[in-house]
Amino acid sequence: MPTKPPASAPLRATRKEWTALAVLMLPLLLVSMDVSVLYFAIPEISADLDPSGTQQLWIFDIYAFVLAGLLMTMGSLGDRVGHRRLLLFGAAAFGAASLVAAYAGSAETLIAARAVLGVGGATLMPSTMALVRTMFRDAGQRAQAIGIWTGVMVAGIALGSVLSGVLVEHFWWGSVFLVNLPAMVLLLLLAPLLVPESKDPAPGRFDLLSVPLSMAAVLPLVWGLKELPAEGVRVEYVASVAVGLLFAAVFVHRQRTTASPMIPPELFRGRGRAFGAAVALNLVSSLAVMGSAYFTTQYLQSVLGKSALEAALWALLPSVPIGLAAPVATALVRRGVDRAHVVATGFAVAAGGYGLLALAGTDALWPVLAGAGVLACGSVVVGSQLTDLALGAAPAEKAGSASALLETGQEFGGALGMALLGSIGNAVYRDAIPGSAPAPARETLGGAVASARQLPDRTADTLIATAREAFTTGMHAAALTGTVILLAAAVAAGALRGAGTREQRNAGQVGEISGPSGA
Structure with missing residues (x-):
């Protein structure tokens, strides 16, 4: 038998x-x-x-x-x-x-x-x-x-x-x-x-007060961070971020003191330290992806003059190699490569993508697509490994709370990426546009394109050329900032050394690669 x-x-x-x-x-x-x-x-x-x-x-x-x-x-x-x-x-x-x-x-x-x-x-x-x-x-x-x-x-x-x-x-x-x-x-x-059904066999009561507290923390933060790069630094957006941070502090206090919290503090204790590190680093990865998307989508349409549909089709091209990024990273970890090294390498690759964006001129379709593709591949490597690490570190009965916190961090990271890198790019753009330009043109590249339609041909061409150059310069500044952030994250990923690999060795999976068909 x-x-x-x-x-x-x-x-x-x-x-x-x-x-x-x-x-x-x-x-x-x-x-x-x-x-x-x-x-x-x-x-x-x-x-x-x-x-x-x-x-x-x-x-x-x-x-x-x-x-x-x-x-x-x-x-x-x-x-x-x-x-x-x-x-x-x-x-x-x-x-x-x-x-x-x-x-x-x-x-x-x-x-x-x-x-x-x-x-x-x-x-x-x-x-x-x-x-x-x-x-x-x-x-x-x-x-x-x-x-x-x-x-x-x-x-x-x-x-x-x-x-x-x-x-x-x-x-x-x-x-x-x-x-x-x-x-x-x-x-x-x-x-x-x-x-199959899956739930916590002993979940405790549902903390109703945490629901409005979580929404009061998330919504003002996401809204304020989303509007800052588009509309500039205004009192209402800064106040929204401040209100969100205040409620976030109240929410965290509630989770630490209530008997049945929405986000169990034990997720972050002991083995959960790897969970906390994974959530934080995944937030940085989302920051990088959304921060770059803020510029590349505008670059394709307003700098290169592509239609919206053309820009969307070109933007699909960098996603082609993404399908290989996560399987390769998984295979490396299963063959015994320390997850920390894989995550650090993913951050370094993503930083290289920003480096390509920092070198792009005003007529650089392929360098921008290559930069976006390299950045996306690095970020997918990071995201797949950090998600696996976070879920592996969390108790199975708390998988829903762990997943939700990881995804909320991604939402914050995306909003923060657009706010931080978008604000840097917009500041450089506004500084580079002459004061004699129409007011909308001094605010955004889209405003410059719209203003140019009302001007004589020669003046319009000069304004658009100046605005495109200013936008590209702003993209360079944001890309260099993103490069620094990602390289710092690559160094920080060293804190994950050894995380998650013991579980894989105990499972007997190191060195063995099998797909779904082999299960």
Whole structure:
């Protein structure tokens, strides 16, 4: 008779778990796509629904704000009610809201539908990651699964804007929401059959007070940081950041003192020190990615003069090698390379991407695409390894809270990247533009392009050339800052030395590489 494996040996996932992972990637792809799916649809929406300027901003922003504000709440709730149950609720809400959004007859209805989409997204993202943590108990297989999770999320953000351009060109704007429905129906049908339930067997009561405290911390911070690079340093944005930080301090105090916190402090104690380091370094990685995107998207459109759809298609090119980054990093760690070295190398590679951006001129399509691709590859290496480290360090029964905190850190990192690097670039731009230029041209490159349309040809050409040069100079300054930040993060990654490798050795996975088909 075959002998049973030791009780302490981790159970390897079978084809059922890998199939379940494929099912879980459906909501993740759509949730990440919805961040950018309105990119080309908004002109058609404006013509059809006639929203005010404020309503148009809310149509864009309400999804990301609700998503960010509820991540921690939904992660903690999933630990208590079950991540599969919450996943199914989120899929139903996401599908229903997509249908309402597609046929919205007013701006108010569309804003409300986008808010419900944010609620659904906030349940889906931490639920998928938490279920990956509980389904893949073998360290090596979990690393592979998280690499796939990271790649799908990055691909969704990149594909969202392109998909919206294609759909709007051939159908009507509501089609960008209807594409969500088949995937959500499939998820509702297959998840109960393939995905196991997972929750904390002794979660304690749900701390209701932590819900408004977490939202009061996240929303002002994200909003203030998001507006600073676009609108400049204004009292209301600085005050918003200050209010967010104040509530963040109150929220942390609440978590440390209440009997049943939303974010358990034990995540950061003992072995959880690796969790805290992973969350912090992952925030820096998100800072770098979103900070670079702030410049590269404008560079492709306003410096090189590409249309929005052309820019989105060109921006897909750097994502091609991303699919190899996470599997290569996972293979290196499983062969015994210390995770700290892999993460540090990822940060160094990403810094090299910023270095390429710092060398780009005003007519440098390929260097900018290469820089964006190198930066993205390095960041995916970092993100996949830090996510695996964080989830491996967190107790399985707290996977929802751990996932939500990791993803909230990514949201903060993205907003901070745009605020910090965007503000540096904008400051350099404004300093380089002559005082005689029209007021809008002195604020942004987009303002310069708009102002040039009202000027004689020769004057317009001079203004646009000057503005493009000023923007590129600002991008150089931001890229050099990003390089320094990433190199500092590479040094800090040394604190992770030895983290996570013992678990892999105990699992007998070092030196062995097997894909889903070999499970």
